Amino acid sequence: MSGSETHLDNTPQLRDEALCRSVLYGALSLAFHPPTLETWDELRSEKARLALPQAAALLDSGKRTGNWEPVASEAAETSIDLAARMDDWMQTFQPLTLERLVSSYGHLFGHTAKGLICPYEAEYGQEGLFQQPRHIARVAGFYRAFGLTTREVERERADHISCELEFLDFLSRKEAFALERGEKVTLEETQKAIRLFLRDHLARFGRAFGRLLREQEPEGVFGKLGDLLFDFVTFECYRLRIQPGPAVLRLRSAEPDNVPMACGGESDLVQLETPE
DSSP states (O other), X not given: OOHHHHOOTTHHHHHXXXXXXXXXXXXXXXXXSOOOHHHHHHHHSHHHHHHHHHHHHHHHXXXXXXXXXXXXXXXXOOOOOHHHHHHHHHHHHTTOOHHHHHHHHXXXXXXXXXXXXXXXXXXXXXXXXXXXXXXXXXXXXXXXXXXXXXXGGGTOOTTBHHHHHHHHHHHHHHHHHHHHHTOHHHHHHHHHHHHHHIIIIIHHHHHHHHHHHHHHOTTSHHHHHHHHHHHHHHHHHHHTTOOOOOSOOOBOOOOOOOOOOSOOSTTOOOOEEOOO
8 A cells, every 4th residue: 555545644635635535536437327407407506617627727736746646557557647638528517407417318218238338347348147246246345345335226236337427525524534533443444444445446447438438529618527537546556556457358249238227317327325
């Protein structure tokens, strides 16, 4: 682990960086929800217009002054500029009507697990049919370990890109809280979970997912969002000394598919909650 994970020195800066990561994870999670008036309004709000560029810029500055560095096999990809990626996406997203956003989302993600672009982690890679439920169960196990679950009423799978991003938003806020309170045990447990979940899940397919979006809609809102996701996942892998997942990852072999719908309607938000 990096020094920032094991010491409480420079706590205000580390806390602020954790909060900024939470802001980016949260925005990406909302942006990959099936669009609704609420998510559209939240991402277009004055608060978002101010917070998102500031969070990206602060993380960029931390990259220059901290111990962030690419792993050896990725040394060529050192030109990450999160602020620029955020600006590109916001410039495309802000003038977009909700109707256009819904149309674009439906075109890319469709109404089944295997639309034009697949937002489900367990569909990527060469795992067989019987491995897929186990993979999804491992994702859900991370959620349960922190007292979270997906809302049954939403009928969404735990491995949806939005759920995984929301979980890392939650963990990053928990990390910031532990730093603020000086709770070393909680901090170490949370940082370990962030690293493991990123390595085994989001980083495994997130870059390939982002690249597919860029290829399908290079100048569109989801293409720009894919660029931001690709760079942020890469950034996080460098920060935590994790080998970034591949930029190209094939979907698993076509087999009988009885998975839930990706988006049942505008009211179906991908969301985590604390079980009662």
